Amino acid sequence: MHTNLLLEDLTKRVLQEIGKFGLGVETNRQYRRTYDRIKEFAAARNMDSFSDGLVERFLEDVEKRYKAGAIGHSRRNHLRRASLLLKEYAMNEAIEWKPYVFQHQPNPASQEFLLLHSRFIDNLRLYGRSENTIQSCNNSVRQFLLFLEDNGFSTLSMATTDMVPSFFQHLLATYSPTSIRTVASNIRSFLRFSGNEERLLPAVPSRCARSKPIIPILSEKENDALRRVLQTQKVPLRDKAIILLALRTGLRAVDIVRMKLRDIDWVNDTISIVQSKRGASFKIPLTADVGNALSAYILNERPKTDNPCIFLRFQAPFIPLSDHSACYALVRRTFHRAGIRLNNERKGIHVMRHSAASRMLSRGVPVTTISSMLGHSNKSSTDVYLSTDEERMRECALSLEEIPMNCGGLK
Numbered sequence: 001m002h003t004n005l006l007l008e009d010l011t012k013r014v015l016q017e018i019g020k021f022g023l024g025v026e027t028n029r030q031y032r033r034t035y036d037r038i039k040e041f042a043a044a045r046n047m048d049s050f051s052d053g054l055v056e057r058f059l060e061d062v063e064k065r066y067k068a069g070a071i072g073h074s075r076r077n078h079l080r081r082a083s084l085l086l087k088e089y090a091m092n093e094a095i096e097w098k099p100y101v102f103q104h105q106p107n108p109a110s111q112e113f114l115l116l117h118s119r120f121i122d123n124l125r126l127y128g129r130s131e132n133t134i135q136s137c138n139n140s141v142r143q144f145l146l147f148l149e150d151n152g153f154s155t156l157s158m159a160t161t162d163m164v165p166s167f168f169q170h171l172l173a174t175y176s177p178t179s180i181r182t183v184a185s186n187i188r189s190f191l192r193f194s195g196n197e198e199r200l201l202p203a204v205p206s207r208c209a210r211s212k213p214i215i216p217i218l219s220e221k222e223n224d225a226l227r228r229v230l231q232t233q234k235v236p237l238r239d240k241a242i243i244l245l246a247l248r249t250g251l252r253a254v255d256i257v258r259m260k261l262r263d264i265d266w267v268n269d270t271i272s273i274v275q276s277k278r279g280a281s282f283k284i285p286l287t288a289d290v291g292n293a294l295s296a297y298i299l300n301e302r303p304k305t306d307n308p309c310i311f312l313r314f315q316a317p318f319i320p321l322s323d324h325s326a327c328y329a330l331v332r333r334t335f336h337r338a339g340i341r342l343n344n345e346r347k348g349i350h351v352m353r354h355s356a357a358s359r360m361l362s363r364g365v366p367v368t369t370i371s372s373m374l375g376h377s378n379k380s381s382t383d384v385y386l387s388t389d390e391e392r393m394r395e396c397a398l399s400l401e402e403i404p405m406n407c408g409g410l411k
Contacts, residue, residue, distance in 0.1 A: 005050045005090055007042055011035040014089045021097050021317040034082040050090050053118035055083050056107060091125060097319050108145040110154040117141055120193050130277050140186035143171075156196050164203035180205070216346040217355040222338075229338040237297035238311055239330040244290045246349045250356035251284075252277065253327040253349040257320055260308045264294065324348070 018031055041058055042048065059080060066076040089095050108114055120141060124134050147167045153159045164187075171180060184205050191201045218226065226247075230240050245256055254276045263272045269286040286294075294310070303312055309320040321327065328348040335341045341351075 007039055007048055007050050007054075010050050010086055010090060011039065014085055014095065017089065017095045018085070021319065023317075030078065031082055034079060035086075037079075038083065038086070050086065051118065052087065052121055053114065055087050056114075056118070058083055060107065091131075096322065097317055105139075105142065106146060107142065108149055110145070110149060112155050113145040113149070116156070116194055117145060120190055123193060128279060132277075136182060137186045137189065140183045141190045143167075143183075144187055144190070156194055156200070159200065161200060161203045164200055165205070168205055216351055217358045218340075218351060222340045223355070225338040225340050226334070229334065234337050235334055236314075237293070237301040238314075239334055241290070241293040241297045242311060242327065242330060242349075243334055243352065244293050246352040247356055248287055248290050249284050250353045250360070252353065253324050256349070257309070257311050257322070257327065259310045261298070261310055262308065264310075266291075 015028070015032060015035065019028060038058060041061065042054055045057070047054055062071070062076055062079045062083075065071050066073075071079075085095050108117065117138075121134060121138055124137060129137075144167055147170060148154075148156075148159050148163060151163060151166075153163065167187075168180060168184070171183060175183065188201060188204050191204070226243075229235060230243065235243075242256055245251060246253075249271075251273065252275075255273055258276065259271070259273070264286065265272070265283075266286075269291065270283040271286050272281070272283050274281045298310070302310070303314075303318040305312065305318045307318060307320065311321050312318045313321065331349060331352070332347050335347055341347055
């Protein structure tokens with residue numbers, strides 16, 4: 001993420017990126033006028049550098065104007081999109097043309113809380129935390145600070161230690177016990193950053209329930225049906241390549257859609273991956289069926305464009321797919337064509353990720369190798385897939401013959 005980035009420079013770069021999407025002349029002018037408005041908003045507050053705090057304050061101002069009837073719904077959404085494009089470029093040095101889901105979230109009124117919250121989120125980005133982690137921390141800390149304000153505290157130094165367990169008791173009304181575990185971890189990080197670890201940190205719950213889910217995988221019957229439909233022309237070449245990648249490698253959706261053309265080594269039959277969650281770099285084998293699917297898509301169906309990403313939209317602007325939503329949609333369509341998982345069963349890339357891990361395990365691939373391919377920072381995270389290997393689970397079962405029975409119910 002850029003730090004101390006002047007707003008003037010950032011808006012110029014974002015406008016250049018927007019110009020590459022092939023939008024209309026008037027649309028480009030509208031974004032230029034909007035960024036002039038944001039710069040005026042910042043200047044009125046003696047600010048000339050970009051920050052998350054600036055975006056939050058601008059969006060709050062937009063919301064006030066909308067509720068007062070000063071601007072309409074479409075204008076409100078445009079101002080929000082323009083603001084979030086600045087935020088995205090500052091973080092990634094690139095922008096993705098995608099739909100934004102806008103949900104107004106209340107923020108603390110205390111200036112100390114707002115500043116501390118903003119600095120904490122900026123610090124997470126500075127240390128390269130994933131966007132999912134940042135969003136999770138952002139939501140947890142925001143709720144914690146709002147809870148303190150509702151109870152009459154406007155600074156952390158004023159907050160009493162009993163407020164911490166009261167906050168977690170308050171969350172139990174809407175959060176599952178396993179979700180509380182994540183919130184507790186986020187609040188610990190925040191309190192360490194804030195310098196209140198000695199007084200408030202010991203009050204954060206140290207023992208929280210851990211989820212032990214049943215991992216959903218494709219059955220043999222579903223695998224056969226999926227294999228048959230992928231051999232037909234009912235599935236676009238792009239979707240076929242993505243699904244085969246997920247089935248063979250267990251890659252996350254975000255890592256699949258971020259793959260570049262240069263990542264494929266056709267000579268040595270490998271694919272280079274930089275995992276978005278951990279930032280780890282490694283190579284995976286390019287199997288024949290995945291290689292054939294990729295080459296068929298790239299040569300025959302992929303739009304002719306300079307964009308380096310492999311998987312692009314079918315329609316202009318030809319930009320990379322968004323990760324979870326686009327992949328979920330194409331997997332759901334393919335499952336429907338295959339006649340599987342037509343009701344409320346789990347769908348999406350994650351089901352194939354689980355299936356890939358289970359298949360590797362059943363073929364004797366070491367758990368450490370599977371863990372590396374799946375991008376788990378904690379090797380024990382892969383142990384959950386042991387429950388999907390029925391044959392090895394049966395080997396672990398004890399025979400009842402060696403257990404003495406004193407009743408006649410069992411022989």
